[in-house]
Amino acid sequence: MNISALKNFLIAHNLKTPVMFYDENEAEKVVALISEYLKNSDIYFAVKSCYNLNLLRYFARRNLGAEVMSELEFDLAQRAKFKKIILNGLGRSEQFLIKALKQKNTTLIVDTMRDLDIVKKYIATHSQASCQLGIRLRFDLSGLHVATPYSGKENKLGNYTDSEVYKEFISLIQNEKRAKWDIVHMHFAINELCSEPYVEVMKILRKHLTDIKQKYNIMPQRIDLGGGIEVYSANSKDKLKNLFNSVANEFANLFSHQKLVMEPGRFLSASTGYVLGKVIDIKKVKTKKWLITDIGTNVLIPNQNARYELLHPLSDSRGENIGITDGITSSVNNIVEDTYVNQPIQIGDDIIIGGVGAYTDVYSTFWGYAPFVICYIYKSGRIKITRSPKDVNLLHSVFFPK
Ligand SMILES: Cc1ncc(COP(=O)(O)O)c(C=O)c1O
Numbered sequence: 001m002n003i004s005a006l007k008n009f010l011i012a013h014n015l016k017t018p019v020m021f022y023d024e025n026e027a028e029k030v031v032a033l034i035s036e037y038l039k040n041s042d043i044y045f046a047v048k049s050c051y052n053l054n055l056l057r058y059f060a061r062r063n064l065g066a067e068v069m070s071e072l073e074f075d076l077a078q079r080a081k082f083k084k085i086i087l088n089g090l091g092r093s094e095q096f097l098i099k100a101l102k103q104k105n106t107t108l109i110v111d112t113m114r115d116l117d118i119v120k121k122y123i124a125t126h127s128q129a130s131c132q133l134g135i136r137l138r139f140d141l142s143g144l145h146v147a148t149p150y151s152g153k154e155n156k157l158g159n160y161t162d163s164e165v166y167k168e169f170i171s172l173i174q175n176e177k178r179a180k181w182d183i184v185h186m187h188f189a190i191n192e193l194c195s196e197p198y199v200e201v202m203k204i205l206r207k208h209l210t211d212i213k214q215k216y217n218i219m220p221q222r223i224d225l226g227g228g229i230e231v232y233s234a235n236s237k238d239k240l241k242n243l244f245n246s247v248a249n250e251f252a253n254l255f256s257h258q259k260l261v262m263e264p265g266r267f268l269s270a271s272t273g274y275v276l277g278k279v280i281d282i283k284k285v286k287t288k289k290w291l292i293t294d295i296g297t298n299v300l301i302p303n304q305n306a307r308y309e310l311l312h313p314l315s316d317s318r319g320e321n322i323g324i325t326d327g328i329t330s331s332v333n334n335i336v337e338d339t340y341v342n343q344p345i346q347i348g349d350d351i352i353i354g355g356v357g358a359y360t361d362v363y364s365t366f367w368g369y370a371p372f373v374i375c376y377i378y379k380s381g382r383i384k385i386t387r388s389p390k391d392v393n394l395l396h397s398v399f400f401p402k
Contacts, residue, residue, distance in 0.1 A: 001026075003312055003350060006276050009375070009383050016389075017350075018277040018295045020372040022055050022357060024379045027272040030232045031062045034264070037244030041251075041260040044086050046227045047073045049265030049358040054376040054386060055272060056080035067227075067263040071096045074106075086183070086224070086263065088136070090157065094118050101131045107182045109134040111157060116168050123178055134183030134224065135169045137161065139208075141188060144200050158186065161208060173218050183261065184209070184220045189228025191266075191305055193239045195246035198225050202247075206254045223251075224261035231270040231307040231355055240267070266305070266358035273357025274311055275300070275372065279349045289322045291345065295353055296326045296369035297333040299360050306359070308335050312352035315340045324353070328368045366399050 001023060010019060034043055044065035047056065057080045060066070065084035066077035071092070077085050085106040092100075097118045100106045110116050110133060123129060138158030159165045173181045184205065189197050205223060213219050229243065230236050251260045277295035284290070300308055310324065319340035326333060335353055364371040374387040 001274060001311065001352070003276075003352065005381070005383075007350070010276070013385065015373055015385075018275050018293075018299075018372050020273060020275045020299070020356065020361070020374045021377055021383075022050075022052050022273050022374070022386075023377040024055075024058055024272075025377065026274075026357075027055060027058055027268070028379065030268050030271060031059070031064070033232070033237070033240065034244065034262075034267070035062075037241060038248055038260065038262065041248070041262060042084070042222065044084070044224075044261065044263040045082075045268050046263050046265030047077055048362070050269035050273075051076060051362055052357075052374070052376065052386065053080060054384070055269065055357070056082070059268065064268075067265075071099075074100060086134070086185075086261075088157075088185070098122055101129070104132075107132040107134050109136050109183065109185050110169060111136050111159065111165070113165055113168065116165065116172065119179065120172065120176075123176060130178040130180060132180050132182040133169075133173070134181075134185045134220070135159065135166060136185045136187075137166070137205075137208075138186065138188075139201070139204050141197075141201070144197060170212070170216055170218070174216055181218060181220045183222045183224050185224040185226070187226030187228065187263075189226065191230045191307075192228050193230045193236060193243060195243045195250070198243075198247045199250045201225065202250055202254050219257060222259045222261045223255060224263060227262070227264040227267070229262070229264045229267035231266050231358070233271060233307065233309060233355065266307075270307060270355050270358035273360065274352050274354040275356055277351050277353070279345060279347055279351055282345070282347060289320070291322055291324045291341075291351065293324055293326060293335070293351055293353075294369075295324075295335060295351070296367075297328055297335060298367035298369050299364035299372050300335050300353065300356055301360065301363045302332055302334060303359070307355040308353050309355050310336055310339045310341070310351070311354040312350060313341050313343050313345065315342060318342065324351070326368065366396070371395060 044067040045059045046067045060080045060082040066082035067086045068074045068077050069089035087100050087106055088109045100108055101122050136158040172179050275295050277293045279291050280294050281292040317340055319342035322341055324336040370392050376384045376386050
């Protein structure tokens with residue numbers, strides 16, 4: 001990221017801050033890292049974390065698949081030309097499931113009895129059809145040595161191994177040659193930096209699949225451990241390498257006949273996005289110094305899984321302690337609660353917040369401020385405006401009709 005190039009672009013196109021950028025050069029770093037460490041695996045991008053079509057097309061060109069959970073996301077993935085799709089979700093219409101079953105590149109993850117009934121009906125009424133299926137499983141993970149946010153909680157998605165849905169799924173795979181068992185799917189981690197939860201779940205799965213093989217003589221072709229990997233940053237990079245390394249090694253030890261699948265969302269998208277804004281005021285509240293910025297939390301919704309960081313001016317813990325915020329009252333509306341600046345900072349200075357490529361634009365709305373203008377930076381350095389000020393005005397008229 002070259003701040004003078006960004007500023008020159010803004011001047012040349014008469015754009016005012018805040019402007020959000022998705023940067024292919026940043027995307028390249030995460031794709032290169034995961035491809036190097038999980039080289040014998042299939043990586044699917046969890047589309048729900050970012051809908052920028054240019055970024056989706058880039059991931060598709062880099063041979064990632066798309067993990068989607070609705071028809072809207074499925075259609076986006078097709079538009080972006082992903083070669084492989086995993087379709088997750090609940091409450092998908094029959095018409096949509098049939099559309100997906102007709103696509104040879106799509107694996108349908110079934111989660112309910114109704115999903116299974118639709119698959120059976122499809123096979124019965126299409127004599128030539130065969131379909132790639134997956135089942136979403138869940139185990140009681142409360143005994144894991146390392147807790148994950150999903151360990152103890154009830155979750156609507158997935159099936160326990162003694163459930164009717166799973167039994168029916170097994171029976172379909174056993175009795176219907178045209179129903180292929182492609183994937184066992186799980187998703188149980190979030191912002192994870194350690195391999196332990198993945199390794200422990202793999203061990204549970206290995207034991208379970210050995211039982212299934214003995215009892216029914218069937219096996220899935222691939223094992224999908226879901227997403228939940230921490231956002232990439234200078235601080236997390238080495239831990240992420242260790243995580244991927246251990247997961248890949250343990251997978252190779254445990255499963256000789258299956259391929260590993262992972263479907264990260266925020267690991268792939270968060271670090272690809274940053275916002276250029278301005279310091280519009282500086283306010284001291286007791287001992288805390290707040291930089292008030294035009295980068296609004298109407299887009300950078302600060303939920304607990306967000307990992308926004310100050311990229312410019314440079315910061316490290318030897319500098320002055322500050323917070324970065326906007327004008328919305330709620331105390332969760334701080335972009336970065338505690339960080340540091342290493343140089344004197346004044347009203348009017350430029351500021352860049354990174355780690356904003358995931359779950360920001362998909363949540364963005366008119367709340368206090370308007371959604372951002374968005375640009376896409378290609379690897380060549382070319383910058384394209386993908387949401388112009390005119391588009392923002394159009395959104396304005398849709399939100400606030402005359
Ligand atoms: C099934 C599934 N896969 C992948 C993801 C992506 O998760 P993350 O962005 O934490 O990697 C999610 C997120 O909710 C999910 O539900």
